[in-house]
Amino acid sequence: MPAFAPTEAMVGREAEREALEARLADPRTRLVTVTGVAGVGKSRLASVAAENAAGAFGDVRTDPRELDGAGGAGRTLLVLDGAEARADEVAALLARIPGLTVLATGLQPVGVYGEQLVPVAPLPLPRPADADDPQALARIASVELFVRRAAAACPGFALTADNARDVAALCTLLEGLPLALELAAGRMRLYPPGVLLARLGTRPCTLSGGPASAPARHRSLDALAEWSCRSLDTQARALLERLAGYEPGFGAVALDRSDGPALDALLDRGLLRLVGDDHADARYAVPEPVRSHLRGCQEEAGRAEAAADDHADRYARLAASAAPRLTGTDQARWLAVFSAEAPNLRAALDRLWSRGDRAAAAATALACGEPWLAQGMLRPGLGWCDRLLEAGGLPESPAARLADLSGVLAAAIGDAADAVRRHRSALAVCKPLGDRRLTSQVTAHLGAALLSAGDPQGALAALEPAVSALDAVGAVGPAARAATTLAAVLRALGRDHRAAHVLEGALGLLRRIGDDRGLAEALRLSAALTRGHDPDRAGALLRESLRLCRETGDRTVLPLVLDEFALHVLRVTPAQQPRVVRLLAAASALREGTGSRAPQDHEAVVTRAREGVLSRLGWSPYTTAWAEGRALGPVEAVREALSSPVATDTDSDAARVSGEAPRTLTPRQVQVAMLVSEGLTNRQIAERLGLSEWTVVNHVRQIMRRLGCSSRIQVAWAMGQWA
Structure with missing residues (x-):
């Protein structure tokens, strides 16, 4: 039986080794199988575990032919590599030799009654954030194995800030497979990590160079x-x-x-x-x-061309069948499907384009329009629209739809003037077709672009007839979304009462048909109309909008809603300023990720708010909170927003009676109360102030008693009222 030193063989396998050795130590164990993909290190793990557990056995064998005479007073261990196809042989051995324990390895279980499994997976992979921190990266098992083997092959090799990203990318490309990592590490004597990464490209199976003493399947990934x-x-x-x-x-x-x-x-x-x-x-x-x-x-x-065609045709059919469901009650589910299938949809579009099937490519791109908006794939989507339109040869209806979609994407990016141009181009194509629904929908989109471009009167002239026409032809979803935009136009013109009436009808329709993305935007606008006279309701509307953005995976509407909610929090609970900064930073990072920019008037309001918070918080707390916010993903940003205190009648009463209450707190209690209002836990407060957690608990109890509060949320509201 081959022996391997644990320190050399067991990188990242401590848990599996301990589990395997515990199974072997149990005298009731007859068959334990280490399973996993080829190259994951099953044989090496079994060898090390057998060596460590040998003391529990009277004899250890690797060849069934050596078992004649076994079965005396002691236990016998048989280490059997690649045993998945030897079920009958293993079953016969176990039946014939009562004291026998079989330690098997295989791609799949042996399939004998009483078998215990120890599955072995590839090593953990680095996260994108780890690539910026070589010390953190070095603790990831796949990277640790690669670096160890690279240093053995190329003395002086080390993980540095210069090569960390390339090493992380190599480990990810090779999916943490130990044999692949070892073969790649052996190439460090020839290439630096970046060069090897480029050479492997999409064909990592070309890696070879395993030891001559190893089985043939371990000398190259192709053979494996x-x-x-x-x-x-x-x-x-x-x-x-x-x-x-x-x-x-x-x-x-x-x-x-x-x-x-x-x-x-x-x-x-x-x-x-x-x-x-x-x-x-x-x-x-x-x-x-x-x-x-x-x-x-x-x-x-x-066979590659035929396989690529089959793949493209399947995804073209998926897009065509799913498109009608993207604004109905199953919207969130189908948006999630499009998001998960995005790499395959891109590959399908590339194939449809390369084989010259413009009609199928255009239909697939149109079906992807709503998902592109939800995922924030604004510029790639716009690129596909332009590529297909510039190629020409499309029938007028899909050409008009593509031009219209390109305008919607341009507007979402923040280029209102370009959006107006594109929608007018779409109108010029679709009007002669006599398609009233399409013409009205394009006109509604033109109205939205005109509003963004600073022309509310022009927007009103486009939207009013478009809403009526869409309603007349039974296009409920487009009519409801157009009505939401019409309400925004009316608000811009100072007609808030009529805007609220129009928006109320749009909200009802959007709820009825299950268009959650359209509803999220309508709720944001409703909050803007409500906040002056009912801030609590405005907050509730924004919270619902945030939840809908999370459920639909939206990245286009979400930054605006995060900004609006941050400004709302700043107005009603000024003590939450660090949270406000985090939310504004998360919205900014989302826009950068989608390549979009906020409307100018909106950006001006946000900028003033940020400057005010900076002057009150100070540079260091502000920059800390900003960095924390930029690290939040969309889901985490929504969670951060929804974790802020919610006003209730009891909370409001506590806030009112506490107007003078903070004067009864000690300076240290004021510090603790302010940190409670920022949403920090007792442990976080203790770390921030250099106190024990138990001391913080006592402070919080005293604060709640002195302020007449029964919850941490009430403390936050009380401190906000005082601030």
Whole structure:
């Protein structure tokens, strides 16, 4: 049996090793199998565990032929590599030798009754944020293994700020597979990480150079992948080759109803894996190096073009069938599907374009319009619209729709003048068609662009007839969204009463049809109309809008709602200034990610608010909060906003009676109360002030008693009223 030093072999495998050794130490264990994909280190793990557990056995063997005469007083351990196809042999040995324990390794379970499994996955991968911190990066198991092996192959190699991003990218490309990491690390004697990363590109299976003493499958990733696919039946092999052409994270669109048995076989062998956290909607990926190996096989066999066409046609059908559901009650679900399938949809569009199928590409791009807006894919979407329009050859109706979509995307980016130009171009094409619904919808979008461009009168002239026409033809969703924009125009013209009336009708329609993205924008506008006379209701409307943005995965409406909510918090609870900064920073980061900019009048208001908070907070607390906010993703930003205190009647009473109350607090209690109002926990407050957590708990109790508050939220409101 080969022996490996634990420090050399067991990077990132401490938990699996301990679990395996505990199973082997139990005299009741007859068969334990280490399972996992090829190259994950199963044999090495089994060898080390067997060596460490050898004291519990009278004899340790690696060849079943050496077991004659075994079964005496002591236990015998048989280490059996690649045992998944030897079920009958293992079962016979266990039945014949009572004191025998089998430690097996395999791509899948052996399948013998009483078998215990120890699954082994690839090593954990670095997160994007880790690449900026070499010290944090070095603690990630995949990076640690790579660096150790690279230093052995190239003395003096070290993880530095200069190569950290390339090392992280290599580990991610190789999906944390230990054999792949070791082969790549061996190339450090020839190439720096960045050069190797570029050479591997999309074909990491070209890595080779394993030790001559290793099995043939461990000398190159190509050989490893082919060995992994051995003994697959025809149906499973055909399915695996087809799925290798999909970008990781594909869903049911890639599968046919007849694929069930083959799908289970691939999952069982680790040739297909589940990805993501949404167990209700399974998503899959073919792991490296199998994926790149099979794509190479397709190219060599001349099947790559047909596979790419099949992939593109499937996603074109998905987009066409899902588009009508993107503004109904299933909107959030289908937006999530489009978001998860975004890499495959991009690949499908590329293929449709390259094979010259402009009509199918245009239809797919139009179906992606709402998802592009929700995902913040504004500039890529605009690029596709322009590419298809400039190529020409499209029928007038899809050409008009593409021009209109390009205007909507330009408006979302913040280029109102360009949006007006694009919508007028769309109108020039669609008016002669006699399509009243399309013409009215484009006119409504033109009105929205005119409002953004600072022409509310022109916007009113476009929107009023457009809303009536859309309503007349039964286009409920477009009519409701156009009515929301009309209400914004009326508000800009100072006609708040009529704006509220129009918006009330739009809100009802949007709720009825389940258009949550349209509803989120309408709620934001409703909050703006309400805040002057009912700030509590305005806050409630903004909270609902934030929740809808989270449910739909929106990144275009969300920055505006975060800004509005931050300004609302600043007005009603001034003590929440650090939270206000975090929310404004999160909105700013979201805009940068989508390549958009806020309307000028809105940006001016936000800028004044930021300057005021900076002057009150001071530079250091402000910049700290700003950095914290920029690190928030969309979901975390909404969570941060919704965690702010909510006004209730009891809270309002507490705030009113506490107008003078802070004067009864000690200076230290005032400090603690202000930090409570910022949403900090007792532990965070203790760390900030250099106190014990128990001392902070006592301070909070005294503060609540002196202010007459029964909750931390009431303390926040009381301090806000005092501030």
